[in-house]
Amino acid sequence: MPTNTIDQFTFEVNDEGFLTDRNQWSKELCEVLAELVGIEHLTPEHWATIEFMRDDSAKSGVTPTLRRMQTVGGFDVRELYQLFPGKPVKKMAYLSGLPKPVGCV
Amino acid sequence: MNKLVILGAGTAGTMLSNTLRRALDSDWSITVIDQDDNHQYQPGFLFVPFGKMAPKRLIRSRRGLIPDGVDFRQRAVAKVHPQRNLVELADGDEVEYDWLIIASGCTPRPEGMPGLTDDRVWQESAFDFYTLDGATKLRDAMSAFEGGRVLVHISEMPIKCPVAPLEFAFLADDYFRKRRIRHKVDITYVTPLDGAFTKPVASSKLGGLLEDRSIRVQTDFAVESVDPEQRTLNSYDGRALPFDLLVTVPVNMGAQFVIDSGLGDDLGYVPVDKHTLRADAHDNIFVVGDAANVPTSKAGAVAHFEVEMFTDNFLAAVQGKPLPNRFDGHANCFVEAGRGQALLLDFNYDTEPLTGVFPAPVFGPMKLLGLSRINHLGKLAFEHIYWNMLMKGRRLPVPTEMSMRGKVPAGEEN
Numbered sequence: 001m002p003t004n005t006i007d008q009f010t011f012e013v014n015d016e017g018f019l020t021d022r023n024q025w026s027k028e029l030c031e032v033l034a035e036l037v038g039i040e041h042l043t044p045e046h047w048a049t050i051e052f053m054r055d056d057s058a059k060s061g062v063t064p065t066l067r068r069m070q071t072v073g074g075f076d077v078r079e080l081y082q083l084f085p086g087k088p089v090k091k092m093a094y095l096s097g098l099p100k101p102v103g104c105v
Numbered sequence: 106m107n108k109l110v111i112l113g114a115g116t117a118g119t120m121l122s123n124t125l126r127r128a129l130d131s132d133w134s135i136t137v138i139d140q141d142d143n144h145q146y147q148p149g150f151l152f153v154p155f156g157k158m159a160p161k162r163l164i165r166s167r168r169g170l171i172p173d174g175v176d177f178r179q180r181a182v183a184k185v186h187p188q189r190n191l192v193e194l195a196d197g198d199e200v201e202y203d204w205l206i207i208a209s210g211c212t213p214r215p216e217g218m219p220g221l222t223d224d225r226v227w228q229e230s231a232f233d234f235y236t237l238d239g240a241t242k243l244r245d246a247m248s249a250f251e252g253g254r255v256l257v258h259i260s261e262m263p264i265k266c267p268v269a270p271l272e273f274a275f276l277a278d279d280y281f282r283k284r285r286i287r288h289k290v291d292i293t294y295v296t297p298l299d300g301a302f303t304k305p306v307a308s309s310k311l312g313g314l315l316e317d318r319s320i321r322v323q324t325d326f327a328v329e330s331v332d333p334e335q336r337t338l339n340s341y342d343g344r345a346l347p348f349d350l351l352v353t354v355p356v357n358m359g360a361q362f363v364i365d366s367g368l369g370d371d372l373g374y375v376p377v378d379k380h381t382l383r384a385d386a387h388d389n390i391f392v393v394g395d396a397a398n399v400p401t402s403k404a405g406a407v408a409h410f411e412v413e414m415f416t417d418n419f420l421a422a423v424q425g426k427p428l429p430n431r432f433d434g435h436a437n438c439f440v441e442a443g444r445g446q447a448l449l450l451d452f453n454y455d456t457e458p459l460t461g462v463f464p465a466p467v468f469g470p471m472k473l474l475g476l477s478r479i480n481h482l483g484k485l486a487f488e489h490i491y492w493n494m495l496m497k498g499r500r501l502p503v504p505t506e507m508s509m510r511g512k513v514p515a516g517e518e519n
Contacts (some may be wrong), residue, residue, distance in 0.1 A: 103296075104269050
């Protein structure tokens with residue numbers, strides 16, 4: 001597993017840069033990662049999604065899907081596209097220190 | 106008398122009723138409840154649209170697969186009342202239990218996507234093949250198809266047999282090639298994930314397979330609706346993919362009675378301990394097969410490995426002892442790639458599908474994560490194994506826990 005060092009942060013990542021250990025995540029690191037995916041400033045709306053992702057995955061063991069963000073988290077899918085343009089679930093997972101959603105191969 | 110009730114007589118429920126009847130003493134009654142008497146061989150659905158398996162061949166009597174000494178009731182379930190240890194049937198009757206196993210699987214819900222079930226498209230130009238009826242109607246549409254845009258689409262994960270849509274795309278390529286109209290057919294695989302292959306070893310080994318077969322891919326496609334007028338599949342990020350034939354896998358959800366009983370999550374899957382399958386909320390309820398929320402594939406092979414480790418655990422649970430076995434998420438499956446070849450995958454919660462060989466007795470070593478003829482034959486032979494060994498709860502010559510024997514560790518493949 002490669003190790004990334006950005007600013008004062010050191011963390012294990014996979015080949016695509018996703019954290020492999022959710023315990024190495026912090027809010028400060030999240031702010032640094034946000035800039036890397038083109039989000040200059042994390043608003044309270046961004047933080048609400050990230051907190052939901054972390055809480056929910058801690059219980060279920062998997063990264064929540066877009067549907068789950070909508071039905072359980074109460075988020076509006078179109079707003080998520082505005083907050084995290086392009087690939088919201090992938091970006092939210094990346095910023096939350098979680099694996100991206102995967103299939104079986 | 107101890108009362109065990111099993112809800113569902115599909116793959117998991119049938120295997121369980123056979124293994125548990127043998128394991129439990131005669132002071133246990135076992136009741137299995139299902140709403141109909143049609144046990145369907147679901148792995149066969151994939152082959153129906155291509156005319157390779159007749160629909161009739163895929164159905165047997167559920168009752169005929171349930172052993173003597175188990176009471177099979179053909180009734181629909183309305184609700185479970187876990188506080189009262191009671192199953193309420195749709196006709197108002199009640200069935201008491203001491204222990205309950207939910208094995209009611211999951212089903213596609215096409216009505217969950219706006220526009221999909223509109224008369225202008227549904228089973229005219231838009232189909233699913235996750236029901237026998239859908240697969241049969243798709244077969245007729247496929248044989249009448251003379252060219253145009255085909256979308257093979259997954260709405261969202263998790264779905265039953267998660268590689269089936271990919272297999273469908275490969276088989277469709279083969280099918281149209283044999284009909285000599287492949288040059289008139291544009292096939293696109295549409296996925297909510299970031300690729301057709303999302304696990305690193307598989308995507309590096311198999312990433313070129315779709316390109317080789319001239320199958321396009323649309324990734325990160327969060328579907329919003331079907332436009333029945335324009336015949337397009339629309340996503341939240343503004344893409345509108347036109348189709349002449351849409352083959353979609355609708356959202357898969359757990360049984361309605363699970364949802365109505367408040368036992369399910371947002372998709373109707375029951376939250377359980379992923380190593381023991383015991384319901385989080387109720388100690389005397391276990392959930393086996395697709396109905397549970399375990400983070401592994403929803404597939405018959407997984408249900409089989411669950412059942413293998415389950416019997417000893419159940420015997421311990423009823424005596425109030427600690428459960429001896431832990432399920433590791435083991436799944437294995439053959440992936441049809443068309444042209445008489447198939448891939449074999451073997452993986453669990455912690456280990457992604459790897460390359461190497463699978464040391465299967467009788468068939469001989471089978472190639473993992475690579476194309477071979479023997480894998481294709483293995484897939485076809487499985488139908489016989491399913492009815493004659495698997496459903497009767499006989500042990501198969503494959504280990505329950507995943508083994509690393511023959512596998513090449515990630516990062517060390519050639």
